[in-house]
Amino acid sequence: MLNSFYNQINNKIILASQSCQRVSLLNSIGIKPHKIVSPAIDESVLKNEKPQDYVLRVAKNKARKFINIFPDNIILSADTIVVCGANILDKTEDKIKARDSLLLLSGRWHKVYSCVVLLKKNKFYYKIVMTKVRFKRLSNSEIESYIDSTEWIGKAGSYAIQGLASAFIIGIKGSHSNVIGLPVYETVSLIVGVGC
Numbered sequence: 001m002l003n004s005f006y007n008q009i010n011n012k013i014i015l016a017s018q019s020c021q022r023v024s025l026l027n028s029i030g031i032k033p034h035k036i037v038s039p040a041i042d043e044s045v046l047k048n049e050k051p052q053d054y055v056l057r058v059a060k061n062k063a064r065k066f067i068n069i070f071p072d073n074i075i076l077s078a079d080t081i082v083v084c085g086a087n088i089l090d091k092t093e094d095k096i097k098a099r100d101s102l103l104l105l106s107g108r109w110h111k112v113y114s115c116v117v118l119l120k121k122n123k124f125y126y127k128i129v130m131t132k133v134r135f136k137r138l139s140n141s142e143i144e145s146y147i148d149s150t151e152w153i154g155k156a157g158s159y160a161i162q163g164l165a166s167a168f169i170i171g172i173k174g175s176h177s178n179v180i181g182l183p184v185y186e187t188v189s190l191i192v193g194v195g196c
Contacts, residue, residue, distance in 0.1 A: 051083045060077075063117050077116075078115060097158070101157055129178045
């Protein structure tokens with residue numbers, strides 16, 4: 001029965017994401033998208049934008065980009081950000097920003113927000129998930145070693161929970177897969193809920 005379910009949805013789903021982590025998470029539960037496409041959209045944070053509004057807007061825009069290209073398919077997209085205090089820590093590309101992010105997260109709780117979007121027959125369905133994560137207090141040498149690893153490149157909050165940074169985490173409340181970049185339980189619930 002499960003094989004039939006996965007075969008049915010695998011032929012329909014287009015994944016609008018550049019994230020290898022999202023592909024791996026989907027594959028780990030038997031979902032292999034029919035096609036993977038790169039949305040390449042502007043992901044700048046708008047002034048005074050709340051985290052939930054940001055992830056929803058960006059995830060919708062990723063799916064919307066392919067609305068006319070794959071009209072008969074279901075487009076799956078997602079976006080993930082890290083929030084510490086009032087700061088949205090999006091994907092990091094330079095060492096200075098990475099160092100600043102890790103210093104901010106050191107010894108504190110922070111929140112990870114993801115929004116999963118399904119676009120089916122021009123209608124959006126979505127779920128927003130929040131997970132709390134606590135870092136140990138990081139030494140300067142730990143921060144510099146992590147920056148030298150380059151694992152932080154392209155990662156929200158400048159870290160990957162599934163990699164070396166797992167050694168920094170002393171507490172987590174909520175979905176672990178959400179912190180990787182795709183809340184698996186909620187994604188499957190959404191797929192089933194829209195009648196795939």
